[in-house]
Amino acid sequence: xxxxxxxxxxxxxxxxxxxxxxxxxxxxxERGVLSALVSQDQESTRAVIDAVAGFVRPQHGxxxxxGKDLGLRAPGERGIMTVxxxxxxxxxxxxxxxxxxxxxxxxxxxxxxxxxLDRLAEECGISTDLLPLMPNALSAEQKLRVALARALGxxxxxxxxxxxxxxxxxxxRRAFLPVLKRLHRHFGLTxxxxxxxxxxxMALADVISVLIDGREAQRGKSEDLFGRPANAVIxxxxxxxxxxxxxxxxxxxxxxxxxxxxxxxxSDIGRDRCHPTLTSGPAQxxxxxxxxxxxxxxxRFDMLADGQIADVMPRGGGAQIRATVEGFPPGIxxxxxxxAPFPLESGRRITLGWNxxxxxxxxxx
Amino acid sequence: xxRESPRAGILQGPLMGLAWIAILAQICFFAAPLLMVLxxxxxxxPDQPTTMTGTAWLRVLGSIEARTALLNSMLLATLSTLITxxxxxxxxxxxxxxxxxxxxxxxxxxxxxxxxxxxxRILGWMQAFKDLALINFIPxxxxxxxxxxxxxxxxxxxxxAALCLAAGFARVDRSVLDAARECGATxxxxxxxxLWPLNRRLAALAAAIVFCGSVGSFLEPRLLGTxxxxxxxxxxxxxxxxxxxxxxxxxxxxxxxxxxxxxxFVVLLAKHRGREIKL
Numbered sequence: 001x002x003x004x005x006x007x008x009x010x011x012x013x014x015x016x017x018x019x020x021x022x023x024x025x026x027x028x029x030e031r032g033v034l035s036a037l038v039s040q041d042q043e044s045t046r047a048v049i050d051a052v053a054g055f056v057r058p059q060h061g062x063x064x065x066x067g068k069d070l071g072l073r074a075p076g077e078r079g080i081m082t083v084x085x086x087x088x089x090x091x092x093x094x095x096x097x098x099x100x101x102x103x104x105x106x107x108x109x110x111x112x113x114x115x116x117l118d119r120l121a122e123e124c125g126i127s128t129d130l131l132p133l134m135p136n137a138l139s140a141e142q143k144l145r146v147a148l149a150r151a152l153g154x155x156x157x158x159x160x161x162x163x164x165x166x167x168x169x170x171x172x173r174r175a176f177l178p179v180l181k182r183l184h185r186h187f188g189l190t191x192x193x194x195x196x197x198x199x200x201x202m203a204l205a206d207v208i209s210v211l212i213d214g215r216e217a218q219r220g221k222s223e224d225l226f227g228r229p230a231n232a233v234i235x236x237x238x239x240x241x242x243x244x245x246x247x248x249x250x251x252x253x254x255x256x257x258x259x260x261x262x263x264x265x266x267s268d269i270g271r272d273r274c275h276p277t278l279t280s281g282p283a284q285x286x287x288x289x290x291x292x293x294x295x296x297x298x299x300r301f302d303m304l305a306d307g308q309i310a311d312v313m314p315r316g317g318g319a320q321i322r323a324t325v326e327g328f329p330p331g332i333x334x335x336x337x338x339x340a341p342f343p344l345e346s347g348r349r350i351t352l353g354w355n356x357x358x359x360x361x362x363x364x365x
Numbered sequence: 366x367x368r369e370s371p372r373a374g375i376l377q378g379p380l381m382g383l384a385w386i387a388i389l390a391q392i393c394f395f396a397a398p399l400l401m402v403l404x405x406x407x408x409x410x411p412d413q414p415t416t417m418t419g420t421a422w423l424r425v426l427g428s429i430e431a432r433t434a435l436l437n438s439m440l441l442a443t444l445s446t447l448i449t450x451x452x453x454x455x456x457x458x459x460x461x462x463x464x465x466x467x468x469x470x471x472x473x474x475x476x477x478x479x480x481x482x483x484x485x486r487i488l489g490w491m492q493a494f495k496d497l498a499l500i501n502f503i504p505x506x507x508x509x510x511x512x513x514x515x516x517x518x519x520x521x522x523x524x525x526a527a528l529c530l531a532a533g534f535a536r537v538d539r540s541v542l543d544a545a546r547e548c549g550a551t552x553x554x555x556x557x558x559x560l561w562p563l564n565r566r567l568a569a570l571a572a573a574i575v576f577c578g579s580v581g582s583f584l585e586p587r588l589l590g591t592x593x594x595x596x597x598x599x600x601x602x603x604x605x606x607x608x609x610x611x612x613x614x615x616x617x618x619x620x621x622x623x624x625x626x627x628x629x630f631v632v633l634l635a636k637h638r639g640r641e642i643k644l
Contacts, residue, residue, distance in 0.1 A: 055543050082547060088541045090544070
């Protein structure tokens with residue numbers, strides 16, 4: 001059974017001083033689902049958020065909530081709350097007053113406000129001793145919790161998160177992902193997360209849209225974006241990758257690829273491992289570092305490349321190596337589990353291999 | 366060895382010498398006339414030779430006319446400040462927050478107001494309402510005496526007060542205002558709960574500008590209809606015009622300066638305080 005569409009964005013175009021920031025963006029958010037909008041450009045994600053929240057009037061397009069056009073409805077009447085990148089806490093109000101603000105505006109009585117406030121503070125992990133403090137006395141993570149509590153206090157139908165982890169350090173960002181996940185599960189709100197970090201979106205969202213130059217470049221689940229990206233930009237956004245230049249010859253039954261980088265000068269690959277718009281000619285072969293292994297003569301690989309170890313970087317329970325390959329200066333990156341079968345030293349010759357099932361052919365840039 | 370801060374280089378050498386000379390020149394420029402007036406105010410009046418200093422002060426403070434003029438000025442300044450601030454706040458809100466049609470209209474209104482001398486405006490109104498009787502249902506008394514002076518004062522100080530507040534309102538982070546609107550805050554709540562508390566100092570400064578200006582304003586009541594409302598500045602003028610009155614004028618001027626300085630303390634005291642709510 002399909003989940004009904006809750007928030008429907010149709011052909012949104014938002015203008016800026018130098019042309020459209022957002023160009024014909026459409027998306028359907030299902031009720032209770034966390035969707036992500038990924039872009040390296042904060043302007044375009046902000047344009048979506050501002051248009052949905054009602055702070056910007058789109059030049060073109062419609063925003064429907066439960067089938068009703070939000071059109072000219074004021075921001076406070078849309079049932080939508082936003083957590084901004086700068087968190088936008090009221091600097092002159094205490095944590096308590098910040099969280100209570102939307103409850104007061106909605107006319108709840110004192111007892112009700114107190115009950116809800118206690119619950120919100122507990123659910124968002126805000127200890128009671130923080131409540132009388134001013135926002136500038138809080139850490140970035142505590143401020144984020146307060147911003148989330150305030151947004152949830154507005155009893156929204158839709159929660160918009162605009163680069164919410166922007167103010168946190170990388171380690172704190174990773175640590176906060178489960179908190180966001182838990183809050184989404186607990187409140188079950190339709191949520192739109194705008195972020196620049198595809199990995200973050202993949203960890204949280206059920207459906208992800210990637211915006212490039214104000215246009216939607218790809219929409220799908222995290223495994224689609226990781227394994228079958230629409231272009232090299234999305235492939236890189238999804239995580240470290242090797243993009244090897246190859247020449248493609250497409251036949252009816254299979255796709256033949258040729259490259260001086262590959263041993264034996266080439267290989268072939270199934271049509272299901274090719275981008276739909278791929279045609280014969282130059283292309284890029286995408287292989288993730290975790291699919292690349294050293295060839296020791298025992299295990300069979302579909303594709304092999306000879307190289308020389310240039311860099312070795314310890315990473316978790318293994319090491320990431322970069323091997324320079326003749327004719328391809330960037331080299332090939334491979335994640336090698338430790339202990340390695342041989343010493344990983346710079347300058348050592350190495351043969352790397354991978355299988356067809358782990359590769360994906362993309363059109364050339 | 367201590368490390369010098371990068372700024373240290375700028376504050377050394379011949380430029381530093383020039384900077385000090387400029388600062389001293391500024392102090393002299395402002396302080397010298399002030400000290401001269403203070404010295405004058407402590408002199409005895411020429412018509413009553415005496416060696417006791419402060420005679421002029423005693424004469425001024427002892428004069429009912431002078432005290433009334435000072436009180437009148439205080440009253441006018443206080444009322445002007447209250448009314449001007451009340452009117453300037455929504456105008457500043459329109460200019461800084463509602464930047465579209467209404468904001469532009471408010472800004473145009475403010476700029477137009479600044480073009481004409483308040484006294485002339487009052488005279489113009491009087492021509493229209495009283496002498497020409499173009500509109501005869503408005504009480505003409507409003508445009509004479511104290512109320513005329515109050516209107517003129519508000520009219521004169523509304524533009525700087527509104528622009529001062531607008532500058533502060535415009536500085537408030539837009540996303541904070543958006544957050545409040547999203548929470549359901551009305552324009553009034555936005556103004557009272559967000560913009561005013563975030564601009565407490567600037568609001569106090571705007572009020573101080575109006576108060577200082579009004580205390581020293583010189584509006585001729587006779588020109589505006591009646592002569593029964595004398596202000597401190599008019600008393601001062603009369604004192605200066607008399608051959609022996611200059612020490613009294615100096616004493617009155619010092620009193621007016623002290624009065625005008627009062628709101629500056631309010632500005633200094635208007636600290637950024639957090640708001641608590643009790644549940």
